[in-house]
Amino acid sequence: SLGALEPSPDHQWIAYAVDIDGSERHEIHFKNLSTGEIAADTIKGTHTSLEWAEGQERIVFYTMLDEHDRPDRAFRHKLGEDAAKDTLLYKEADPQLFMYLSKTRSDRFIFLECHGKVTSEVRFIEAAKPLSEFKLIEARRRGVxxxxxxxxxxxxxxxxxxxxxxxxxxxxxxxxxxxxxxxxxxxxxxxxxxxxxxxxxxxxxxxxxxxxxxxxxxxxxxxxxxxxxxxxxxxxxxxxxxxxxxxxxxxxxxxxxxxxxxxxxxxxxxxxxxxxxxxxIPSGYDPSKYQSEYVFATAEDGTKVPISIVYKKEGFKKDGSHPLYLYGYGSYGMSMPARFSTVRLSLIDRGFVYAIAHIRGGSEMGRAWYEGAKFLTKKLTFTDFVSSAQFLAKEGFTREGNIAISGGSAGGMLVG
The missing domain is CATH 2.130.10.120 (Prolyl oligopeptidase, N-terminal domain)
Known part of the structure; x- marks a missing residue:
């Protein structure tokens, strides 16, 4: 699979990272776009993060994986030289932090960021001065x-x-x-x-x-x-x-x-x-036939929990007669998007109400929404989901005993 694809600033070369065996350990290759030639340079064991320096020197920055497949080292490579002699620019010792490279939209700087769930740290270098050293913006502080x-x-x-x-x-x-x-x-x-x-x-x-x-x-x-x-x-x-x-x-x-x-x-x-x-939508779709709502349930501790809802307008009544499909996740600070899906249309067309409970553990309502429902307070993710279902029944979107629940990945723990 292709993990990265970066053209050189002069558009003469392209650097690309490929995973050829499904291990998610990539190797970087370089192709001359004028001749079609693949350069002899091959860099193995890399992550998907790579950036070109500005200028004509054809220098690339990239990251390498450790034995646990964590990107922990940044190197500098000059096209045409032996990759075994590439310069190590930085090594991240904290096993909780991952490293990646990015170039600013202005093309002036390259950032080297080390980040985890509760800490991050950013270094920078001028892209036109690739032989200089990365400078620190601000030293890491736990929780920042x-x-x-x-x-x-x-x-x-x-x-x-x-x-x-x-x-x-x-x-x-x-x-x-x-x-x-x-x-x-x-x-x-x-x-x-x-x-x-x-x-x-x-x-x-x-x-x-x-x-x-x-x-x-x-x-x-x-x-x-x-x-x-x-x-x-x-x-x-x-x-x-x-x-x-x-x-x-x-x-x-x-x-x-x-x-x-x-x-x-x-x-x-x-x-x-x-x-x-x-x-x-090959089968045809008329959005005017459907209605969405954004409502708030009250959790056990009084917190307002947002819920995104969609149903077909024709025949819909808030009288508890409709079956309801309730989805939840609530983990890792990931907000669940209220996005379109053709998969659920057949249910909605047959009278189902579809709802997403944006429960604590995600970040829909801010950082506290995530931090307030993990470790010893993880129970709130579950009780928010129950409160959401009870609210939807109370408001007539469905009735108790007529609700199907679903969740994928960490959401499987929620509903399982």
């Missing part, structure tokens, strides 16, 4: 997570150092340590800041408020901001790769329990959305 992006002479950093639901700060690239962080935007008990996409004239801040994702556009020239608007009560929204740094167009993906997967190009200046692609 941060991620970085780049804009002009500053880094944009998303961190939970002072607020559980993260804040967005800026720091000078010349001295980006925490003492120099200047706050831009702060999370609240209902608003979580999840990251930022940086462009020449705009920032797009990824947020989640009251359980729902949202994209906030900051116009740096006009010194204004707005949210990209969608009207459905529950949905899933995310940015695509958006590789261009100098652009007014932001590509995003949108879907809901009613709306098939749709890709938009959003004009950051005019605020107009243009549909680029919509998921095709």
């Amino acid at each position: 997570i941060y991620h970085a992006a780049h804009h002009e002479e500053k880094f944009l950093i998303t961190t939970n150092d002072e607020v559980q639901n993260f804040r967005l700060v800026e720091a000078p690239v010349t001295d980006p340590k925490a003492a120099n962080w200047k706050e831009i935007r702060r999370g609240t008990t209902t608003l979580q800041i999840e990251g930022v996409d940086s462009f020449k004239n705009y920032w797009v801040i990824h947020e989640r408020e009251n359980g729902l994702p949202q994209l906030r556009v900051v116009d740096l020239k006009q010194k204004s901001e707005h949210l990209i608007e969608f009207s459905e009560p529950t949905y899933e929204l995310s940015g695509e790769s958006n590789a261009e740094f100098e652009t007014d167009i932001y590509r995003l993906a949108y879907t809901s329990l009613v709306t098939p997967n749709t890709v938009y190009d959003y004009d950051l200046r005019s605020r107009e959305k243009k549909v680029m692609k919509t998921q095709k």
Whole structure:
């Protein structure tokens, strides 16, 4: 399988990482795009993380796996040289942390991030100075997570150092340590800041408020901001790769329990959305025949638990007569998206109500939603799910004894 595919800055070469035996241990190869020649350079035992330096030297940074298949070392390789002599740039000793490389959208910096569930640390190097050493943004502190992006002479950093639901700060690239962080935007008990996409004239801040994702556009020239608007009560929204740094167009993906997967190009200046692609339903599909709702159940301790619901409008009554299919997960801080699926249509068309209980253990309602339901408080994931089912019956979406429950992976533990 193909794990990475990165063209060189001059588009003359392509570096790619392949797993040829299903072990998830990759080997990196290099292909000359002008001649079709595969270079003799082969680097084995790698992860999928690799980035080219800028310039004509044809230098690549990559990560290697340890004996437990954890990416723990970063190397520098020059095309045409013996990979056995590649320079080790950094080795991560903490077995709880994983390493990956990324290049900023501006192409100016390469980041080396070591991250775990409760800690992260980022180093950086100028992509045009590949022989220099990686510099540290801020030393790791247990419980503190941060991620970085780049804009002009500053880094944009998303961190939970002072607020559980993260804040967005800026720091000078010349001295980006925490003492120099200047706050831009702060999370609240209902608003979580999840990251930022940086462009020449705009920032797009990824947020989640009251359980729902949202994209906030900051116009740096006009010194204004707005949210990209969608009207459905529950949905899933995310940015695509958006590789261009100098652009007014932001590509995003949108879907809901009613709306098939749709890709938009959003004009950051005019605020107009243009549909680029919509998921095709070969058997035919009319979204106007279906209705979604976003409601809140009350958990045993009084906490409000969000639930995403969809049903067919025709024949639907909140009288308890409908069977209901309830899905849950609630683990590892993963938010369950309210996305479209053709698989469930046959049930809904026959009168089923489909619901997703966004129970604690995920991150739908912020970082506390995850941290408050693990280890000794993991029981809350289960009791939230029960409370969600009881609420749906009480509100007439179904009745007790007429509910099917489902969960995959960690959700299997929930329902099993």
